Amino acid sequence: MPLVSAAQYAWPSLLGYITPLACYLALCAGVIAHNHNHCPTFTDRRANRLFGLWLSLFYGYPTFAWIPTHNQNHHRFLNGEGDATITWRYGNRHNLPTAVTYFFVSSYWQSGPIKEYIRKARETSPALRRRIVTEYVVWGSAAVVLFAIAVSLHGLALGFKVWLVASVVPAFFALWTIMLFNYEQHVHAAPYSEHSHSRSWEGRTVNYLLFNNGYHAAHHENPGAHWSELPALHAVLAPSIDPVLIEGSLSWYFVKNYVLAPFAPRFGTRQLGPEPSTMVRPTGPAPSTLISPASPAE
Secondary structure, eight states, X not given: OHHHHHHHHHOGGGHHHHHXXXXXXXXXXXXXXXXXXXSOSXXXXXXXXXXHHHHHHHHSSOGGGHXXXXXXXXXXXXXXXXXXXXTTTTOOOOSHHHHHHHHHHHHHHHHHHHHHHHHHHHHHOHHHHHHHHHHHHHHHHHHHHHHHHHHHHHHHHHHHHHHIIIIIHHHHHHHHHHHHHHHHHHTTSOTTSSSOSSOEEOOHHHHHHTTTTTOHHHHHHSTTSOGGGHHHHHHHHGGGSOGGGEESOHHHHHHIIIIITTTOGGXXXXXXXXXXXXXXXXXXXXXXXXXOOOOTTO
């Protein structure tokens, strides 16, 4: 990640060639941050916090935000009522416009849990509040320093372009794509089902490139498991999941839903079970709360 970023700052002529790689690496930083907040990378808390700070420079946002929006909210409500990231907030359509704009809707509603988390930290935990402030300061300062470096190297106009393409675009791509994945993993699944609550991909390529992120149902039911364990956990869980929620190729899934389905609806997804908006969560915890995820920031 730092080598690709440094290359773009040093040689702007490379921007058009390696920006896709920078975007992929930023997405990796986001996936790693997600895994890190479920299963800390190191045994030492200080090392975990430093690693989170480092990831935020490439991912595009302080990594503590995973805790209130994902660990404590999404894994608790699992695309049901109360989930800030629900896919059916303004309707249960599954089409390209909804998928493309989901990032903006989800970002707006996730701001609530983040603000509440910060408020509670301010009132009850000075240490956690200091960590949150530190993450914001490091993340914001890094953006300013990188902008200043780009301008000092290349002047205002070209420097702004370098900073935008090398840092801002990959970070936005990472944030947008991670939320898109969340949308695809839950749209038209059955949020209150014991096992058919998430869509999974078994394709080797996507799971190799994104740290087994395709095995989403297994992750939800074992959120504290290391990502390397997910294929085995998925193999055990798969017979209990509705087959329509287990896909092979991610690229073929996108072709089916966004290229073919507008003309041949049979290729698109269908809501599994009743519409989520008509249901009430059953008594008892969601599957994802049966194992409490460990966070390096808690």
